[in-house]
Amino acid sequence: MTLKLKNIYSKLYKEYGAQGWWPINGKYHKGNYDFPKNTREQFEIIIGAILTQNTSWLQVEKALKNLRKLKCIDAEQILKLDKEILKEAIKPTGYFNQKTEYLIRIAEFYNQLRGKTPSRKELLAVKGIGPETADSILLYAYKQPEFVIDAYTKRILTHNGLIDETANYNKLKEMFEKNIEKDFKTYQEYHALIVEHAKNHYQKKPYGEKLTAKK
DNA sequence: AGCCAGGCTACCG
DNA sequence: CGGTAGCATGGC
Numbered sequence: 001m002t003l004k005l006k007n008i009y010s011k012l013y014k015e016y017g018a019q020g021w022w023p024i025n026g027k028y029h030k031g032n033y034d035f036p037k038n039t040r041e042q043f044e045i046i047i048g049a050i051l052t053q054n055t056s057w058l059q060v061e062k063a064l065k066n067l068r069k070l071k072c073i074d075a076e077q078i079l080k081l082d083k084e085i086l087k088e089a090i091k092p093t094g095y096f097n098q099k100t101e102y103l104i105r106i107a108e109f110y111n112q113l114r115g116k117t118p119s120r121k122e123l124l125a126v127k128g129i130g131p132e133t134a135d136s137i138l139l140y141a142y143k144q145p146e147f148v149i150d151a152y153t154k155r156i157l158t159h160n161g162l163i164d165e166t167a168n169y170n171k172l173k174e175m176f177e178k179n180i181e182k183d184f185k186t187y188q189e190y191h192a193l194i195v196e197h198a199k200n201h202y203q204k205k206p207y208g209e210k211l212t213a214k215k
Numbered sequence: 216a217g218c219c220a221g222g223c224t225a226c227c228g
Numbered sequence: 229c230g231g232t233a234g235c236a237t238g239g240c
Contacts, residue, residue: 021221048221049221050222052220052221052222053220053221053222053223054219054220054221054222054223054235055220055221055222055236055237055238056219056220056221056238056239057220057221058220058238058239059220059237059238059239060221062238091236091237092237092238093236093237093238094220094235094236094237094238095222095223095234095235095236095237096235096236096237097235097236098223098224098235098236099235102223127223127224128222128223128224129223130222130223130224131222131223132221132222132223133222133223136221148221150221150222151220151221151222152221168230191221192221194221195221198221199221203219203220204218204219217240218239218240219238219239219240220237220238220239222235223234223235224233224234224235225232225233225234226231226232226233226234227230227231227232227233228229228230228231
């Protein structure tokens, strides 16, 4: 398994190159792992992680654009903003009633941290933060080596017969973390590469190209 | 015209 | 515990 997961990574990296996740200000930053460079960028990643729940990134960009206009890529400002205006701003991402509450919770939480890196457990205790969102925040906003599992990851692994359908989030996460180098840059790239590959071959059935097949 | 998108909570058995 | 309805908009 170790070899397989490493081989898949090399194959994807060769095919697509460095992805430069997470996007900041609507832009990727391929091969540059210095982001976020400040707390504003860090907070942008955090709210993006919430807004993208079961939602395409295109929609998230629209919401972030609205929030930028409102000077709300900032925890204090989000808490000051009228709730109805906040709802309107994030409408393009869907589930805007829930997500409005989630943004307020995470803004309060972020303020309490006062710059400290949160633990995974603390993040999971915030309403609206589940395992994938927590790991995305830790990996991309805080550069912590926490592997992110999403629907694509599971789809690709099951399609390639590397894991059975019943595997849950933690089992998948554990599998990656045990078998690849524990390094936040590798984790960032691997997850991003999986998403890129899935967008190309796994959005609609029949699911494409098996990663384990030889060329 | 459906189906799906970088999920989570609440509630069910 | 594991399983699932409901949440909602917009792109393709």
